[in-house]
Amino acid sequence: MFPTPVERRSAAMxxxxxxxxxxxxxxxxxxxxxxxxxxxxxxxxxxQGNLWGLPTSFAGFENxxxxxxxxxxxxxxxxxxxxxxxxxxxxxxxxxMTGFALGVYRFRSNIWIFFMFVAGNFVPFQILMVPVxxxxxxxxxxxxxxxxxxxxxxxxxxxxxxFMRNFIRALPRExxxxxxxxxxxxxxxxxxxxxxxxxxxxxxxxxxxxTFIWNDYFWAVVLTQGVETQPVTAGITAxxxxxxxxxxxxxxxxxxxxxxPVMMFFLMQKHFIAGLTLGAVK
Amino acid sequence: MTVxxxxxPRPPATGQWWRRNQMRVAPWLFLAPGIAFFALxxxxxxxQSFNISFYRWDGLGEPVPVGLENYRQLLDxxxxxxxxxxxxxxxxxxxxxxxxxxxxxxxxxxxxxxxxLYKSLFFFPFVISQVVVGLVFAxxxxxxxxxxxxxxxxxxxxxxxxxxxxxxxxxxxxAAGLWPQIAYCMILYLTGLNAxxxxxxxxARLDGAKGWKMLWYVILPQLRPATFIAVVVTVIGAMRSxxxxxxxxxxxxxxxxxxxxxxxxxxxxSEYGFRMGYGAAIAVVLxxxxxxxxxxxxxxxxxxxxxx
Numbered sequence: 001m002f003p004t005p006v007e008r009r010s011a012a013m014x015x016x017x018x019x020x021x022x023x024x025x026x027x028x029x030x031x032x033x034x035x036x037x038x039x040x041x042x043x044x045x046x047x048q049g050n051l052w053g054l055p056t057s058f059a060g061f062e063n064x065x066x067x068x069x070x071x072x073x074x075x076x077x078x079x080x081x082x083x084x085x086x087x088x089x090x091x092x093x094x095x096x097m098t099g100f101a102l103g104v105y106r107f108r109s110n111i112w113i114f115f116m117f118v119a120g121n122f123v124p125f126q127i128l129m130v131p132v133x134x135x136x137x138x139x140x141x142x143x144x145x146x147x148x149x150x151x152x153x154x155x156x157x158x159x160x161x162x163f164m165r166n167f168i169r170a171l172p173r174e175x176x177x178x179x180x181x182x183x184x185x186x187x188x189x190x191x192x193x194x195x196x197x198x199x200x201x202x203x204x205x206x207x208x209x210x211t212f213i214w215n216d217y218f219w220a221v222v223l224t225q226g227v228e229t230q231p232v233t234a235g236i237t238a239x240x241x242x243x244x245x246x247x248x249x250x251x252x253x254x255x256x257x258x259x260x261p262v263m264m265f266f267l268m269q270k271h272f273i274a275g276l277t278l279g280a281v282k
Numbered sequence: 283m284t285v286x287x288x289x290x291p292r293p294p295a296t297g298q299w300w301r302r303n304q305m306r307v308a309p310w311l312f313l314a315p316g317i318a319f320f321a322l323x324x325x326x327x328x329x330q331s332f333n334i335s336f337y338r339w340d341g342l343g344e345p346v347p348v349g350l351e352n353y354r355q356l357l358d359x360x361x362x363x364x365x366x367x368x369x370x371x372x373x374x375x376x377x378x379x380x381x382x383x384x385x386x387x388x389x390x391x392x393x394x395x396x397x398x399l400y401k402s403l404f405f406f407p408f409v410i411s412q413v414v415v416g417l418v419f420a421x422x423x424x425x426x427x428x429x430x431x432x433x434x435x436x437x438x439x440x441x442x443x444x445x446x447x448x449x450x451x452x453x454x455x456x457a458a459g460l461w462p463q464i465a466y467c468m469i470l471y472l473t474g475l476n477a478x479x480x481x482x483x484x485x486a487r488l489d490g491a492k493g494w495k496m497l498w499y500v501i502l503p504q505l506r507p508a509t510f511i512a513v514v515v516t517v518i519g520a521m522r523s524x525x526x527x528x529x530x531x532x533x534x535x536x537x538x539x540x541x542x543x544x545x546x547x548x549x550x551x552s553e554y555g556f557r558m559g560y561g562a563a564i565a566v567v568l569x570x571x572x573x574x575x576x577x578x579x580x581x582x583x584x585x586x587x588x589x590x
Binding site (some may be wrong): 134253 | 300301304305306308309310311312313315316319320322323324325326327328330331334341366388389390391392393394397399400402403404406407409410412413414417418419421422427428429432434460466469470473475478480483491496497500501508511518521522524525528529542543544547550551558561562564566568569574575576579580583584587589
């Protein structure tokens, strides 16, 4: 263990450390705590200059309820769901197949196709922006959720393929060889032998892609524009101009917009971190 | 790739084409949908952007070929240089996320009660969308309502309007961007530290190594895979910075916080008119900068693959 475990230090050191960790955490999350505090304050606190003190009354329920009743936020959240979920399904499905093909078979162009996916995944969005927007317009999908979903699926396939291929490479090959000797067809090998083993990878990728897509802002602004289609990251701007200078409302809105990936993270922590740190250990 | 492919023993010629050719055909069947999507939405557009950068085009009418005119204009464009300079600032300062993340990981790599929860809470700025991080920090810096000024006041620093001052605005946004990025690097290092060989550490300890020496000579070499990934994701993150600039300042004040990614968007799709050709030229510059880096990454990967 490095650094030296505190249990091996003096009692005073241990006590100091245990006190220091929560203090550090509070400092670390300070900007967020400020917003959380704002979100439960009544309007009057702001006009009376009681910014960072305790709220004079608890207005949390009121503020958060108003986000849902007085604004288009529910619509934006729903749009986000309808954009994120199909993207996750599509990208994971495509990359299970590409990952399988690149991880299991040996053929000459294998590495080059793999590199194409990896390189494409690192490309700056701006080099794609004008043509993708134009393509989406020409397909009649501009300002639709489907247009956004199709692009997201395509782009995420790059990262997902990298992930899946490396995962499949690490699976025991004997299983596949044995199935082949038995005369099982390649498609059945994929479906019955490899796919069940990929469950942890599928879980990890799903959580990661969910977060990436939910948090996407750039493509939402480029490919959609109205309350009917925009996800919550883009909608929050409209929300904030509706509640201009009403900091308690803007804070509550931001927290709601940020919440789904946070919940996803806390529920699926193990998978999330496994996905994120793939390759950080050899 | 040590295992060589043994072709499936073919059943006596049943005449079924699929049975005989499936080993060759199957990979392409599995690849087809993925490659088709990726080619249409990622690969082909890259070439299209290169092409568009030689035209003047408002996105609707007929594109007018102008040769290298867009690039010539870039050379005289002060906003372009400002953006480029800010990109360099982003890149260099964003790399601070790596030692920052390492520092927090070392601080938290202990086993006290509730440590798991502490680690998750330290990490979770990364899960929040950059848009919300941007908003949160914009309010944090806000001279009227933010905690930032009272906080620096404790150290005797005069209040300032971080995002309103062209000299501080980019640093203010980068600091906000570092927040989730440090969290990301922290989790990479925590995972790496978990895999550090305890026997080596104990052996080094017996040899009298401790503190910095231990970190530098024993721990960091073992953390190299984590450091590599941290560098990769941090560089990409720095070059992709867009959301926060858009949310916190819209590139202002007076365009002083633009970066290439933001300036390109502004030129192509803003109220000042759609200059797709010029935007594409900026995107090409950004792409070429990134390409140097992507090539390095692929080269490293290729070397590793060969060693398989």
